[in-house]
Structures are given as C-alpha cells and as structure tokens.
Amino acid sequence: MATYSTNEFRSGLKVMLDGDPCSIVENEFVKPGKGQAFNRVRLKNLKTGRTWERTFKSGESIEAADVIDVEMQYLYNDGEFWAFMDPDSFEQKSADASAVSDAKQWLREQDVCIVTLWNDEPLSVLPPNHVELEIVDTDPGLRGDTAQGGTKPATLSTGAVVKVPLFLEIGDVIKVDTRSGDYLSRAKDS
Amino acid sequence: MAGNSTRVKLISARQALYREIRSYFDQQAVLEVEVPLLARAGTTDPQIASFKVEGTSGRGYLQSSPEYFLKRLLCDIRHSCFSIGKAFRDEEQGAKHNPEFSMLEWYRIDFDLEALIEECIELICIGLGRRELVRIETYKSIFQHHLGIDPHQVQLADLQPLVGRHTSYGQACESVPEALQLLLSQLIEPEFSGLTVIRDFPADQAALAQIAPDASGQLVARRFEIYLGSTELANGYQELTDAEEQRRRFQEDINARRLAGREIPEMDQALLLAMSEPGLPDCCGVSIGLDRLLMTRMGLARIEDVLLFSWDKV
Numbered sequence: 001m002a003t004y005s006t007n008e009f010r011s012g013l014k015v016m017l018d019g020d021p022c023s024i025v026e027n028e029f030v031k032p033g034k035g036q037a038f039n040r041v042r043l044k045n046l047k048t049g050r051t052w053e054r055t056f057k058s059g060e061s062i063e064a065a066d067v068i069d070v071e072m073q074y075l076y077n078d079g080e081f082w083a084f085m086d087p088d089s090f091e092q093k094s095a096d097a098s099a100v101s102d103a104k105q106w107l108r109e110q111d112v113c114i115v116t117l118w119n120d121e122p123l124s125v126l127p128p129n130h131v132e133l134e135i136v137d138t139d140p141g142l143r144g145d146t147a148q149g150g151t152k153p154a155t156l157s158t159g160a161v162v163k164v165p166l167f168l169e170i171g172d173v174i175k176v177d178t179r180s181g182d183y184l185s186r187a188k189d190s
Numbered sequence: 191m192a193g194n195s196t197r198v199k200l201i202s203a204r205q206a207l208y209r210e211i212r213s214y215f216d217q218q219a220v221l222e223v224e225v226p227l228l229a230r231a232g233t234t235d236p237q238i239a240s241f242k243v244e245g246t247s248g249r250g251y252l253q254s255s256p257e258y259f260l261k262r263l264l265c266d267i268r269h270s271c272f273s274i275g276k277a278f279r280d281e282e283q284g285a286k287h288n289p290e291f292s293m294l295e296w297y298r299i300d301f302d303l304e305a306l307i308e309e310c311i312e313l314i315c316i317g318l319g320r321r322e323l324v325r326i327e328t329y330k331s332i333f334q335h336h337l338g339i340d341p342h343q344v345q346l347a348d349l350q351p352l353v354g355r356h357t358s359y360g361q362a363c364e365s366v367p368e369a370l371q372l373l374l375s376q377l378i379e380p381e382f383s384g385l386t387v388i389r390d391f392p393a394d395q396a397a398l399a400q401i402a403p404d405a406s407g408q409l410v411a412r413r414f415e416i417y418l419g420s421t422e423l424a425n426g427y428q429e430l431t432d433a434e435e436q437r438r439r440f441q442e443d444i445n446a447r448r449l450a451g452r453e454i455p456e457m458d459q460a461l462l463l464a465m466s467e468p469g470l471p472d473c474c475g476v477s478i479g480l481d482r483l484l485m486t487r488m489g490l491a492r493i494e495d496v497l498l499f500s501w502d503k504v
Contacts, residue, residue: 007283028284031282031284033422033425033477034397036371052358055357
C-alpha cells in the first residue's frame with residue numbers, strides 16, 4: 001500500500017486515518033529552533049464530512065487512501081441503492097444512502113454526477129451544480145404576478161422542496177442550484 | 191513602466207531594519223563579523239538537518255547557524271561581536287520556516303543572562319519600531335500556571351493524558367521533552383501576546399547553554415527564548431565554556447542522531463580546540479530570526495511574504 005510522508009502533505013491529498021479515508025485540508029509545519037518538528041494537519045473525513053485536526057511527527061508516514069473522483073451517470077434508485085454508470089465502460093456501481101446523502105434530492109435520471117470512489121466503491125456523490133426538475137406539488141399559481149417578490153414552497157419530482165416565485169405551477173420545470181438549494185429560473189424548454 | 195512597489199517597500203523595510211540593528215551595535219561598540227556559510231563540520235543538534243555540499247574542493251555543510259565560527263572567533267578576539275547572515279536548515283518549510291533564512295546572532299563578553307535578555311528585548315523593539323508589553327516567565331512557572339505541573343519533576347506517564355487532552359497528537363509521546371514541547375506549542379504558546387520571555391529550561395533541553403541550579407536548587411539550563419506573539423523569535427544562552435563538557439554534549443548529540451538514523455556530521459574539532467586553549471571567555475549569546483522580525487514589523491503572516499525568492503521560487 002502506498003504511503004505519504006509528512007513532507008508530501010498538501011491540501012487535497014487523500015490519506016487513511018483511524019480507518020477512514022480523509023482529505024487533507026491544511027498542513028502546518030511547526031518546529032521550535034531546538035526540538036522536535038511536527039506537522040499539524042487539518043483533515044476532512046470523507047465518510048462523515050467532519051473536519052478534525054491531527055498532529056504528526058515530521059517525517060512520519062501514513063497510508064494513502066485509494067480515493068478517486070469519477071464522472072458517472074445516475075440511472076435509478078431501487079429503494080435501497082442508487083445505481084450509477086460509467087458512461088465510457090458502462091460499468092455500474094451501487095451507492096448506499098450514506099454515500100448519496102443529501103445529494104439524493106437532486107438526482108435526476110441520466111444526469112452526470114461526480115462519484116467519489118474509495119477502494120472502487122462509492123463514498124460520496126456530488127450532483128451537478130445546476131439541475132432541472134419538475135414541480136409536482138405547490139399552491140395554485142398567481143398568474144400575472146411575475147415581477148414582484150414573494151415565494152412559496154414547491155415539491156419537486158425528486159422530493160426536494162424549494163422556494164419558488166408565486167407564479168409557478170405544478171408541471172413547470174425549474175432550474176435549481178444544488179449547492180444552495182435556491183431556485184434559479186424556469187427551465188428553457190418548459 | 192512603474193516597478194513593483196510592494197517589492198520595493200519590502201526591500202526598503204529590510205534595509206531599514208538592518209541599518210537600525212547595525213547602528214545599535216555601532217553605538218555599543220560590538221563588532222560586525224562575517225563568517226563562512228560552508229564548512230567541513232556541521233551541527234550535531236539531533237533535531238537539525240544540514241544541507242550537505244559536495245564539490246571537487248571537498249565536502250561540507252551549509253551552516254545551520256554562525257555559532258561555531260563566532261565562538262572560535264570569541265576565543266581569539268575576546269571582544270563582543272555580531273553577525274547578520276544566512277543560515278540553512280533542511281526539512282524546514284512552512285508558514286514560519288524557509289530552508290534558507292536570515293539570522294542575527296551576537297555574543298556579549300561578561301554579560302550575564304539577565305543583561306542579554308534586556309538587550310535582546312531592546313533590540314527587538316528597535317526592529318519593530320514600537321514598544322511591546324514584556325512578560326518574563328520561567329519554564330517552570332509557565333507550566334505551573336497552565337497545567338499545574340513542575341516540568342523538571344514530571345514523569346512521562348503523567349504527561350500522556352495531558353497531551354491527549356490538550357493537543358491533537360494522536361499517539362503516545364516517546365519522551366518528556368517531546369510531551370512538554372507539544373503542550374507548549376499547542377496549549378501555552380497560542381495564549382502569548384506581546385513579548386514573552388521563557389527562561390531556565392529543563393537541563394535536558396540545554397543545547398549549548400550552561401547548566402546551573404536555580405534559586406530553589408533545581409538544575410536548569412541557563413537558556414531563554416523570546417516569543418513575539420506566539421512566534422518564537424530568539425533563543426539565547428549563557429554559553430557553555432567547558433571544552434570537555436562541550437565534547438560530551440557533541441557526543442551525546444551524535445549518539446541521539448545515530449539512534450534516530452540521521453546523518454552523522456563530524457564534530458567541530460577546531461571549536462573544541464579553541465575552547466580548550468585559549469578557551470571561550472565568559473559570555474552570553476543569542477540569535478534572532480530576522481525574517482520573522484520583518485514579518486511582524488510589516489504585519490505579514492507568512493515567511494514567503496517577506497522573502498524576495500522563497501524556497502518554491504528558487
């Protein structure tokens with residue numbers, strides 16, 4: 001198994017810590033003029049999303065994590081797993097609920113997501129920044145009121161609930177920013 | 191076309207800093223000396239890695255400090271002196287470390303440690319262009335204050351839970367100095383503000399300082415460090431003058447390096463010879479990291495901000 005020494009630590013490097021894959025966020029070299037050198041490292045646990053700090057003796061090595069990001073197309077959800085496919089090899093992977101986590105409310109079939117694989121298994125899923133989804137439930141629209149502010153909740157085909165302008169109706173397709181959960185616009189083809 | 195004014199400002203600030211330092215030592219009749227950066231002997235300090243240089247004229251090490259040469263000079267000229275120059279330390283790179291850096295080091299004949307601490311504070315304030323609040327602590331008082339322990343008496347087993355609770359070190363410490371150092375850097379130093387002097391280090395962290403009993407009879411190293419905020423800025427000693435003791439410490443260092451599988455440099459025999467005859471006069475010496483002083487003078491956070499060409503640009 002590959003290892004990384006502290007002098008190779010830089011942000012983005014994927015390492016194993018306490019059995020979990022982590023990504024290095026920040027690496028600070030600390031050394032008194034007379035005394036032992038340490039690396040004080042902030043890491044993000046890629047399983048839990050939690051960030052924590054750990055200090056290593058400089059020169060120490062830790063195991064590399066076999067973590068890669070790949071673009072995969074979302075296919076379907078069978079109730080337990082979410083299926084993704086590599087568009088080049090057609091190879092499929094199943095992601096469980098903890099891997100899809102909050103991304104599941106934005107997953108539309110055929111959309112291309114970034115799937116983070118750890119030891120070849122999905123660890124997390126990042127949906128496209130912008131997705132187009134259909135409104136399946138909302139209060140009746142107020143026609144003509146296209147300019148003024150005011151919003152109402154709307155449930156989308158994936159189950160996500162977003163705040164939308166009052167004039168939108170069931171059946172409308174809207175564009176949403178998945179990072180903020182904000183409504184952006186009506187989709188062009190609706 | 192206008193030049194890069196940020197860089198011009200940086201160059202001028204360093205020029206002013208060096209001018210003020212030189213002018214201070216001029217008034218004090220302390221001699222400026224220039225010593226070699228490349229020498230056959232390297233430091234034996236178990237925690238410092240030197241750059242090794244191979245040439246057709248011979249091999250040697252880039253000096254990690256001017257200490258050995260300045261001490262050889264002191265044996266001969268018996269006059270207070272200082273040097274402003276480059277120092278090199280392999281494996282040290284970070285927000286406050288660059289493998290090549292600038293160091294001011296000076297020695298005062300017949301000064302005691304208290305007088306040198308006072309002068310060092312004065313010079314730091316000159317370099318900063320402002321006065322700073324000064325707090326003077328002993329290594330013992332600072333550990334008693336923060337953790338209620340006596341660092342000279344504490345056992346490793348008693349330090350492990352403290353390291354676990356107060357630091358992010360994920361494993362057991364191998365030695366008392368290592369545990370104390372972790373607690374100092376992660377629990378105590380972040381609380382520092384203004385200038386903080388720590389003196390009377392544990393005897394096993396003496397480096398090249400004399401070891402003598404403190405007021406309570408505890409053997410301590412006659413060594414101090416000065417922090418500016420939480421950044422270590424200066425390290426000084428009442429210098430060890432006993433050549434035999436010096437040889438013993440070099441040998442101890444070399445044994446520690448062998449155990450750690452580190453490069454074993456040659457002991458500086460010329461220094462040992464000068465220290466035994468004519469001998470090193472009673473003196474105190476200290477060094478200051480000039481890049482770090484300049485960082486604070488200019489309000490910059492990272493060492494590369496004050497270097498024209500930092501390590502990743504050379």
